[in-house]
Amino acid sequence: MKTETTTTLDLDDLPGHYIRRLQQIAVAIFLQETEAHGLTPVQYAALSKVGLTPGVDQRTLARSIGLDTSTIAGVIDRLETRGLMQRMASPEDRRVRLLDLTEQGEKVLQAVGPDMLKAQQRILEPLSPVERDEFMRMLRKVVTANNELSRAPSEA
Numbered sequence: 001m002k003t004e005t006t007t008t009l010d011l012d013d014l015p016g017h018y019i020r021r022l023q024q025i026a027v028a029i030f031l032q033e034t035e036a037h038g039l040t041p042v043q044y045a046a047l048s049k050v051g052l053t054p055g056v057d058q059r060t061l062a063r064s065i066g067l068d069t070s071t072i073a074g075v076i077d078r079l080e081t082r083g084l085m086q087r088m089a090s091p092e093d094r095r096v097r098l099l100d101l102t103e104q105g106e107k108v109l110q111a112v113g114p115d116m117l118k119a120q121q122r123i124l125e126p127l128s129p130v131e132r133d134e135f136m137r138m139l140r141k142v143v144t145a146n147n148e149l150s151r152a153p154s155e156a
Contacts, residue, residue, distance in 0.1 A: 026123050033119035037112040038082075042067065044116060046075050047109045050085060050099045057090065058097050066154035084108055 011017040030041045039047070045065045050056055056064075062072035076099065079085040084105035090096035101109065124132045147153050 022123075026119075029122045030116070030119045033122065034112050034115045037108055037115065039108070039112060042071075042075055043079055044112060046072070046079060047084060047101065047105060051101050051106065051109050054100045055098045058087075058099060060155075061099060062152065063155045066150060066152050068152040071152070079105070 027041055030044075034044070042065070046061060049061055049064055053064075058072055058076060059069055061076075062069050065072075067075070076085060076087065080087060082104075083102055086100055086102055087097040088100065090098050124135065127135055
């Protein structure tokens with residue numbers, strides 16, 4: 001990165017600018033490839049994690065996918081309204097909401113899988129297979145090293 005004053009910095013020299021742009025691109029590609037299923041990337045993440053850990057509580061789900069608790073509540077509300085997820089009170093603590101996929105949620109999760117994978121491939125398409133592995137290694141390293149700076153640190 002060039003050492004210039006902040007008034008003359010070029011956006012093309014700033015990693016944050018490219019990270020923001022890549023996020024926009026990744027969401028656009030995801031939505032294109034999964035359009036038939038009507039899911040956002042965050043809704044997919046929630047369905048996927050609950051599918052892997054049925055009975056997970058909302059707070060744990062939020063931490064595992066890097067969301068705050070108020071955001072995950074809205075995501076679950078929308079998935080529940082669509083009949084894809086259900087909340088149940090915990091037998092140990094009635095204030096805790098446990099999550100599970102409905103039969104329809106399981107079907108949608110299975111159906112969206114191939115399209116979601118195609119989106120991931122499209123995102124990395126400009127890179128060679130070796131570059132893809134290296135990019136993912138570096139991306140995980142940067143995210144893991146800065147996890148605690150997130151407004152919703154992940155436990156994953």
